[in-house]
Amino acid sequence: MDSLFVLIPAALALGLCGLAAFLWALRNGQFDDPDGSAGRILFDDE
Amino acid sequence: MIGAAILLRPVAQSAAPNLACAHCGAPLPEGATERFCCAGCASANAIISAAGLGSFYERLERSRGHRPELLDTDFVVHARMVGTAEAELDLLLDGLDCAACVWLIESLLARNRNVRHARVNLSTRRLSLRWRGTVQDANAYAGLVAALGFRLAPYRIVAANAQDDRATRELLRCMAVAGFAAANVMLLSVAIWSGSDGSMGDATRTLFHWLSAAIALPAIVYAGQPFFRSAFNALKAGHTNMDVPISIGVILASVISLHETTVGQSHAYFDSAITLLFFLLFGRYLDRRARGRARQAVSNLLALSGGTARVLGPDGTTVSRRADQLCVGDVLVVAAGDRLAADGGVIEGSSALDAALVNGESVPVAVEPGSKVFAGMINVGAPIRVRVSAVGERTLLSEIIRLVEAGERGRARFVALADRVARSYAPIVHATALLTFLGWYFLGGVPWDRALLIATSVLIITCPCALALAVPVVHVVASSRLLRAGVLVLRPTALERLASVDHVVLDKTGTVTIGRPELVGGSEDADALRVAAGIAASSRHPLAQALVRASPAVAVAEGTVEHPGGGLQHGNVRLGSARFCSIESSPDDGRSELWLTRPDCRPVRFTFSDRLRRDAVDVVHELTADGLEVELLSGDRRGAVQRVAAIIGVRWQAELSPAGKAQSVADLRNSGKRVLMIGDGLNDAPSLASASASMSPATAVEATQNVADAVFQGVSLMPVVEALRVARRADRLARQNLAIALLYNLVAVPLAIFGYVTPLIAALAMSCSSLLVIGNALRLGTFRQPKSTAETR
Numbered sequence: 001m002d003s004l005f006v007l008i009p010a011a012l013a014l015g016l017c018g019l020a021a022f023l024w025a026l027r028n029g030q031f032d033d034p035d036g037s038a039g040r041i042l043f044d045d046e
Numbered sequence: 047m048i049g050a051a052i053l054l055r056p057v058a059q060s061a062a063p064n065l066a067c068a069h070c071g072a073p074l075p076e077g078a079t080e081r082f083c084c085a086g087c088a089s090a091n092a093i094i095s096a097a098g099l100g101s102f103y104e105r106l107e108r109s110r111g112h113r114p115e116l117l118d119t120d121f122v123v124h125a126r127m128v129g130t131a132e133a134e135l136d137l138l139l140d141g142l143d144c145a146a147c148v149w150l151i152e153s154l155l156a157r158n159r160n161v162r163h164a165r166v167n168l169s170t171r172r173l174s175l176r177w178r179g180t181v182q183d184a185n186a187y188a189g190l191v192a193a194l195g196f197r198l199a200p201y202r203i204v205a206a207n208a209q210d211d212r213a214t215r216e217l218l219r220c221m222a223v224a225g226f227a228a229a230n231v232m233l234l235s236v237a238i239w240s241g242s243d244g245s246m247g248d249a250t251r252t253l254f255h256w257l258s259a260a261i262a263l264p265a266i267v268y269a270g271q272p273f274f275r276s277a278f279n280a281l282k283a284g285h286t287n288m289d290v291p292i293s294i295g296v297i298l299a300s301v302i303s304l305h306e307t308t309v310g311q312s313h314a315y316f317d318s319a320i321t322l323l324f325f326l327l328f329g330r331y332l333d334r335r336a337r338g339r340a341r342q343a344v345s346n347l348l349a350l351s352g353g354t355a356r357v358l359g360p361d362g363t364t365v366s367r368r369a370d371q372l373c374v375g376d377v378l379v380v381a382a383g384d385r386l387a388a389d390g391g392v393i394e395g396s397s398a399l400d401a402a403l404v405n406g407e408s409v410p411v412a413v414e415p416g417s418k419v420f421a422g423m424i425n426v427g428a429p430i431r432v433r434v435s436a437v438g439e440r441t442l443l444s445e446i447i448r449l450v451e452a453g454e455r456g457r458a459r460f461v462a463l464a465d466r467v468a469r470s471y472a473p474i475v476h477a478t479a480l481l482t483f484l485g486w487y488f489l490g491g492v493p494w495d496r497a498l499l500i501a502t503s504v505l506i507i508t509c510p511c512a513l514a515l516a517v518p519v520v521h522v523v524a525s526s527r528l529l530r531a532g533v534l535v536l537r538p539t540a541l542e543r544l545a546s547v548d549h550v551v552l553d554k555t556g557t558v559t560i561g562r563p564e565l566v567g568g569s570e571d572a573d574a575l576r577v578a579a580g581i582a583a584s585s586r587h588p589l590a591q592a593l594v595r596a597s598p599a600v601a602v603a604e605g606t607v608e609h610p611g612g613g614l615q616h617g618n619v620r621l622g623s624a625r626f627c628s629i630e631s632s633p634d635d636g637r638s639e640l641w642l643t644r645p646d647c648r649p650v651r652f653t654f655s656d657r658l659r660r661d662a663v664d665v666v667h668e669l670t671a672d673g674l675e676v677e678l679l680s681g682d683r684r685g686a687v688q689r690v691a692a693i694i695g696v697r698w699q700a701e702l703s704p705a706g707k708a709q710s711v712a713d714l715r716n717s718g719k720r721v722l723m724i725g726d727g728l729n730d731a732p733s734l735a736s737a738s739a740s741m742s743p744a745t746a747v748e749a750t751q752n753v754a755d756a757v758f759q760g761v762s763l764m765p766v767v768e769a770l771r772v773a774r775r776a777d778r779l780a781r782q783n784l785a786i787a788l789l790y791n792l793v794a795v796p797l798a799i800f801g802y803v804t805p806l807i808a809a810l811a812m813s814c815s816s817l818l819v820i821g822n823a824l825r826l827g828t829f830r831q832p833k834s835t836a837e838t839r
Contacts, residue, residue, distance in 0.1 A: 004250075008257060012230060019226040026218055036168030039145020043105065 084602040086114035105146035112195035120366030124200040125184035136201035220269040224324040227265030235317040255307040262316035355387035395430035464517040507798040516783035519823040524776035532759040540755035543739040545777035553725030554680035565596040568652035708732035
C-alpha cells in the first residue's frame with residue numbers, strides 16, 4: 001500500500017514530463033514539417 | 047511523401063545513363079558530346095559542383111533534378127525589411143521531391159555569408175529566407191534557387207490558412223492532453239477493475255477514484271473545448287449536431303462520477319469520458335489533416351500560376367507591381383506568355399489573347415488598340431500595352447464571384463449525413479435517458495443519485511463514439527485514397543454530395559479538352575520538327591512550348607533570338623508567323639500555325655489545336671455505364687462544341703454566358719437532378735457553385751478552384767470516375783457504419799436501462815464498437831481501382 005504513495009506520483013510525474021515535452025515540441029514548430037524532418041536527419045550538416 | 051507525389055512532374059526515364067542529361071535526366075539527342083541537355087542544366091550543375099554539393103545527385107531518391115526555367119517574377123516587392131540591416135522573403139518552391147532537394151537548397155544558401163537563415167519546409171514547400179542587406183537582393187537569392195531548377199512563387203500567408211493552422215494546433219494540443227489523461231486514468235481503472243472482486247479495499251478504490259478525477263476533470267475541461275464550443279454554437283443557432291450529445295454525455299458522466307467518488311461508490315466513469323474525448327479528437331485531427339493537405343496543395347498550385355504585373359512608369363521604364371496593388375489608369379506591359387492581371391483596354395500593339403479560362407473559347411481572340419481585355423487572359427502573340435480600367439470590386443472577376451456567392455447560398459442548405467442522423471438520434475437518446483431516470487426514481491424507488499447514475503450509463507453506452515467516428519473515418523480513408531489518385535477533396539461534405547450525383551455536366555475547353563494548343567500537323571517531317579523544337583525550346587510562347595512537348599528529347603539551339611510578335615530566329619533559320627517567315631499564301635483553316643523556313647528547304651507549316659483529353663471518350667463511356675447522364679455545356683462557338691460532343695457522344699449546348707451556364711445547371715437541379723459540374727474556366731465558376739457537387743482540373747483559375755468541391759490533377763479525366771466511385775462506396779460504408787453503431791446501441795441500451803452496465807462494460811463496449819467501425823471503413827482502401835485510371839497515371 002505504501003508503495004502506491006511513491007509509485008503513483010512517480011508515474012504521473014513521468015507522464016507529465018512526456019506531455020510537457022510534447023507541448024514544448026509542438027510550440028517549437030517540430031510538428032510543422034513531418035516530411036522534411038524525417039529526411040533531414042539523414043544528411044550531414046557540413 | 048504524399049505532398050511530393052502531388053507536385054512531382056513526370057521526369058523522362060532514360061534507358062542508357064550516358065544518354066541522359068546529368069542534371070535533369072532528360073534524354074540527350076543521339077551523338078551528343080555534352081553531358082547536359084541545355085545551358086540551364088549545365089549552369090545548375092556548375093553551381094552545385096562549385097559549392098561542393100555534388101553528392102546531391104547521389105542523394106536524390108527516385109527523381110532527377112529539374113530543367114531550370116527563367117525567373118519571371120520580381121521578388122523585390124514581396125521581400126520585407128526586418129530591422130534596418132536585414133531583409134526577409136518567403137518563397138514557395140515547386141520541384142521539391144525529397145529531402146535531398148531541401149538539403150541542397152539549405153546548404154547552398156548557407157554558403158553565402160550574408161544569409162542569416164534559410165530553411166525549407168518540405169510539407170508546406172515554403173522556403174524562409176533572411177539575409178543581411180536590403181530587399182533589392184531578393185531577386186539574386188531567388189535567382190540562385192531558380193537556377194537549380196526549382197520553380198518559385200511568392201509565399202503568401204493567407205489569413206484563412208493561418209487560422210486553419212491555429213485550429214489544427216489546438217486540436218493537437220487537446221489530443222495530447224486527452225491522451226495523457228486517458229492513459230493515466232486507464233492505468234488506475236485497470237487496477238480498480240482487477241480489484242473489483244473485493245481484493246481492493248473501499249478506501250483504496252476511493253483514493254484511486256479521487257486520483258482519476260484529479261487527472262480527468264481538468265483534462266476534460268481543456269480537451270473538450272472544441273466539442274463544447276461547437277455544441278454551444280449549434281444550440282444557440284437553434285439546431286443540434288453530433289457535438290451536442292457528445293458534450294452532454296461527457297459533462298454528465300464527469301459530474302455523476304464526481305458525485306460517486308464523493309459518496310465512495312464504485313461507479314465512476316472518468317475513464318470512459320476521457321477516452322471518448324481522446325478517440326474523437328484523434329478522428330477529428332485526422333480529418334482536418336487530410337483536408338488541410340489537399341487545400342495546401344491547391345493553394346500551392348495557384349500561387350505558382352499567379353505573378354506580378356509590369357507597370358509602365360512615367361519615365362518609360364517598367365516596374366513590377368503586385369496584381370492587388372494596381373490602380374485604374376496604370377499602363378501594363380503585357381509580354382507574350384503573360385497573364386493579364388486586371389481588366390482594361392488595349393492602347394498599343396495588336397496580338398492574340400487566349401481567353402479559354404475566361405469564357406471558354408478555344409481559339410485565341412485577336413485584339414488591337416481599343417479592344418477590351420479581361421484579367422485571366424493570356425497573351426499568346428506580341429507584347430501589348432493595356433490601360434487598366436477596373437480593379438478589385440468592379441472587374442469581371444468580381445462580377446463572377448458575385449454570381450458564385452448566389453449559387454453557394456443554395457448549396458449551404460445541404461446537411462451532412464452525420465448531422466442528419468444526430469438530429470433525429472440525439473432527441474431519442476436524451477428522451478430514453480430521461481425516461482430511465484424517471485422510471486428508476488418514481489417506479490423503481492431508488493434514490494435520485496442512483497437513478498441519475500443509471501440514466502448516465504445509458505448516455506455513455508449510447509455515447510455516439512462509434513456514431514461520431516462512423517462517417518469521419520470513412521471520409522479520411524476515402525480522401526487519402528483519392529489523394530493518391532490525384533483528386534484533392536476540399537470540402538467536408540463533398541464526398542456525400544458526389545455520391546448522390548446522377549447527372550454530369552462537362553465544360554469543354556480545359557475540361558474535356560486539354561485546354562492548351564497541341565501540335566496536330568507538321569510532325570510527319572521529323573527532321574524539321576527536331577530543328578523547330580530546338581529553336582522553340584528557348585521561348586515561353588504557348589505554340590513554341592507545344593512544339594517542345596511534341597519533341598522533348600531535343601537539345602536547345604543556343605543563340606536563338608526572339609523577335610516579339612514575329613517569331614524566333616537562329617542563324618538564318620526562322621520559326622514564327624507567316625509574315626515573319628515571308629510566307630505569302632497561308633491556308634486559312636482557323637488553326638493556329640507556326641512556319642519554319644530554312645535555307646534550301648521547303649517551308650514547313652506546323653498547325654496546332656486544342657486536343658481532347660486522351661481518355662475523354664472512355665470517361666464518358668464509364669460514366670454512362672455507371673448510370674449517369676452526361677452533358678456538355680460550353681461558352682465556345684457551336685462548331686467547335688458540336689465537333690467535340692460528336693466525338694465523345696453526348697448532348698450539348700454552346701455559346702452560353704456564365705450566367706446562362708449557371709441557369710442551365712439550376713434548371714437541371716430544379717427538375718430533380720443531382721448535378722455534378724466539372725469545369726475550369728472563370729465562366730464555369732457560377733455553374734460550379736450552383737451544382738450539387740463540383741470538380742475542377744488543377745489547371746483551372748483560382749476563383750474556380752476555390753468554388754470546386756474537389757480538384758483533380760494530371761492530364762487524365764479518369765480521376766472523375768474514380769472520385770464518383772469512391773464517393774459512392776464511401777457513402778455505402780458510412781451508412782453501414784451508422785447501421786453498425788445503431789445496432790450496437792439496440793443491444794447495449796436495454797442493458798444500460800436495466801442498470802447492468804458497469805464502468806468496465808461501458809469501456810469495453812465503447813472500444814469494440816469503435817474498432818468495428820474503423821475496421822469497416824478501412825475496407826474502402828482495398829477495393830479495386832478502375833483499370834484505366836491505373837494505366838493513365
